[in-house]
Amino acid sequence: MAELIQENVTEPDTSSSKPNEEDNEADSPDDAGGEEEKPLVDLTELNSALNAGDDISTIKSMCVGKIIPPEAMAELWKLCLGVTHKPDAIGSWSGPIESDQILQDCKEVVANLPESRREAAAVDMQMVIAFYCKSRNVRYPPDSGWAEVLLPLAHVAMNRADMYNCFYALLYKYIPKECKPNGLPFHLFRLLLLYHDPELCSFLDTKKLFPEEYLLPWLRSLLVSSCALEVACSMWSVYLMERDPFLVFFLVLVILINAKDFIMESLDNDKEKLKEIISSFPRQLSAGDIDDFCSLAEYYAARTPQSFRKDYHGVLFSTSRATPSYSTLSQQLCLPVSVSEVLESVKDQEGYGVRYFVVDCRPLDQYSCGHLPGSFQLDPNLLLHSPTDFDVASERLCGRINRTGGNPDSTEHMCFLGSGRELEDQFVHMIVAKFLQKFIPYVSLAKGGFIELHRVLGDQLDKVLEDYDVAICQHFLSAEVMAEPHTVAAVTKADSTKSDSDSEAAISRSKKLQERGAKFYSSVASGVKERSQRLKERLQRWLYENDQGEDDRHAKPTDKLGRRYRDLDTNVFSIADEDDNDDTVELSSSDDEMTNRMVNISSFTKGEDVLQSFPCSELKDGYSTPSHIIFTKEELILLRELSDRTGYARVKAKHSVKCLNKITAKKKHPDVVTFIFEGNDNSQTVTKYRFHIPSSRQFVEAIKTHLEPTKTSSDN
Structure with a gap:
């Protein structure tokens, strides 16, 4: 998949989907006309390679950016699954x-x-x-x-x-075992979602909508039950050539993350309604989306710690009848990472795979006698004895993460390291929980802590650790503890020996994935953003078009709401730079059906009909409320920000430009602007809004640019 993404990074931007005939009727001409039809794979060349038993990587290079015809899929799948002979x-x-x-x-x-x-x-x-x-x-x-x-x-x-x-x-x-309620795959997926998007994971947890409730039919059928058959076949062709059974988890992750804005806007929906919405997402994929879809999944897979593959491959994907330990995974606070993987990152800062920023949560006296190079010491004792100092240290750490690990284009992720003793590490878990509550992504916990680190390094301790003092360090590590390696048993010993070959294959694939990770980070980040945006736009376009319930609709700029006003006989539009002494602003309640609907500000202001938007503050009864004024071709929309939901607002009102009677500004305070809307027919309703608009000069230019032509057209 790395080759697939690199091949497409420099190509002209194409739409994420190739609409079928039904889609062409629903989509706008611009959407349909902007796509380039992908060529078919040379069937003769492909069949020749399949019959010759060529390496899958060679065959994959033939298929990059091309459509695989159905008549070649049978032999391709047999080769990928290793059942040709x-x-x-x-x-x-x-x-x-x-x-x-x-x-x-x-x-x-x-x-x-x-x-x-x-x-x-x-x-x-x-x-x-x-x-x-x-x-x-x-x-x-x-x-x-x-x-x-x-x-x-x-x-x-x-x-x-x-x-x-x-x-x-x-x-x-390829199909995870234990696909049943409370099954191991669903606990694993939740940790992966928590790792990449803790805010979305927390939102779904709050709704008590757990992964098994929407993920079960997707995993047990490899998305066949939820996709069009032709789409599922195209996806299988790309998926099986990757030979990565865990990729299905990241395919699902891509779907949820790219539909996050719509999911988060569903605050007022109950659990069953939200479940229905999420379950419908895969049905919107088209065959043209598959390259973007699988490339994004591969990208997220490369940005994820790889040690979980070794831990759980034997119980999820093998012929053994190993019994998984649910308590191990279901009780994890965050994604566990092996100490060996962390060490590889520390030893080779320029190498492949995820790079970790280690947060050492041992007390200062233990940290001082040996620690990993570049680690950040966060003393857990501060949490109990000096909360103020702990908050200061946490802010410093958050500042570091905001500059590195919190950036989507960064490759440095935060890994917490405790002592390895259960009693001491309960405070480490409290610290990790605090960072997860801040919705900081890419948070993991090193399994076994410093005890496991000490065991793994063995005679390399003085070469790897900084400030290593063997005498003091041994004082903290008893011989009894050192003699017992820290492991998390996912299978019984007897069963684990049955799947050694499968686990070795998983480790091999994991290393190859890590090697490809750097290529994703260095040369594909912008391409991945474009792919993600195309997939997100397609999902949201469908969701908005199909969200027709009166009570459950979500506002969008193209909604036509409220009464349509006829043209007034008087001059319906004027800008007066006058001293308006009427400080009492009467706000009439709107009867628009979309009043008080919650929207994502970023998504809303980027709507296709939005001409321009201005942040401002609504002035009312001596209070100032953060708001937004949005211009479309025919309407003026007012949004009021939510104090408890950053980045979200509720629709205050929508008014036709034809209803706008006057906009006035005070001479002494030109950035305080009053809007006056009037009714029609027998209605004498007058609605006034007063705003403080910091960019008032640009606002006036926008009025002249966007609203005056509309008014002139109405007069004519």
């Missing part, structure tokens, strides 16, 4: 089939196939599932999603033998 396991087996539910489920999903192929495909899928249950001695679970996993295989016309081999490989190499 697998024998026919299912053979002539014909039953018996114990459950009628299997055929019923298969018939439901094949409705997505052409009618002429449905019956045969349903029978093949039924036989594959039944044979798998027979050979593995398991009962068919109706909610397993297996029929959905088989649907793409049937779509590309695999025969029954290849279908079974691919199905078996997908189950054990």
Whole structure:
């Protein structure tokens, strides 16, 4: 995927999706016309490479920026899954089939196939599932999603033998095990979301909407259940060529993060409504989005600590029947990172992968006898005995993170290091929690603390640690503690030996991913931003277009609200630089349906119909309230900022330009501006607003530029 992104960084900007015929009717001509159709892969060349058994990286280079035709997908998937030369396991087996539910489920999903192929495909899928249950001695679970996993295989016309081999490989190499309520994959995903976007994670936690409630159908079917079939097949082709089973977690992460603004605006929605909204996101992906979608997922994967892969690969993606330890992962405060990974970062500052800014949370006397180079000492005792000093130290650290780790383009992430003793580290957890409450991203905790660090370094302690004093250090580390390595057991010892080869493969992939990480950071950051923006705009455009409920709609600049006023006979627009002695501003309550709706200020002011916006303060009853005045082609919109939600506001009012009777400014205070709106017909309603506008000169120019032409057009 690194090659894929680099190839596209210098290309002209193209839309993230290639609309189908239905989309072309709904989207504007500008949206449809700005896209470039991607070329097809040379089918002869691709088939030749597949038949020759070329390396997957070679085949991937042929497919960069191109569309893979469905007739080539079957052989491509077989190669990626390593089943090209697998024998026919299912053979002539014909039953018996114990459950009628299997055929019923298969018939439901094949409705997505052409009618002429449905019956045969349903029978093949039924036989594959039944044979798998027979050979593995398991009962068919109706909610397993297996029929959905088989649907793409049937779509590309695999025969029954290849279908079974691919199905078996997908189950054990790419679909996470324990996809059930309170399952291990959902605890892991929450930690990944917390790592990259703690604000969004906290919001969903507050709503009590936990990952398993929307993630379960996505993971167990590799998004087939939630995407159009053609989109799912295109995504599988890119996904399987990456050979990274954890990539599905980052695909989901990309969806949520790019829809964050809309999710956060759903403050008034209940849990079920929010769940319905989130569940609908994958359905908006098109085949043209896949390159952006997978590239962003790869980017986030490279910006994530890699040690979790080694810890949980054996229990999530392997043929072993290891039993995961839920208490280990579900009780983690933040994403755990191995000491070995932190050390690699410290030793090689110019190397690949995530670089850590280590926050050493041991007491000063322990820190002074040996610490990692460049680490920041934050004494946990200050939290209890000197809160003021702790706040000062925390502000210094936050300032450092805002300049480095808090910047999306930065590669330095914050990792907290404790002593490794449970009693002492409970204060470290309190410190970590305080930083998470500030919504600081990229926060992790070194597993095992300094005790584990001491054990891993062994005879390299004096070469790696600064100010290392062996005598004093040994005083803090008892021999009893040193003799017992700190590990987090995710599987039993007997089961862990069964998946050694799988874990080694995971480590190998992890190292390759780290090596590609630097390329992402150095040359792809701007390209990733563009891809993310395209995907975000597509999601938000669909969400706004389909959010039609009267009570649950969200404001956007294109909404036409309130009464349409006819032109007044008098001069409806004038700017008077006069001394307005009427300090009493009467604000009539608006009957607009969107009054008091919450919006994201940044997204709202970037709407396609917004001409210009001005931050200001509304003056009323002796109080000053931060607000925004927004011009569109036909309306003037007033937003009032929320004191408890940074970056959000509520719609105060929307008025047609035709209703604007007068704008006045005081001679002595030209930055204090009064708006007067009048009604029509028999209505004599007069609505006044008074604002302090710091950039009043630019504001006047905007009025002349945007509003006078509208008024002149109305008069004509």
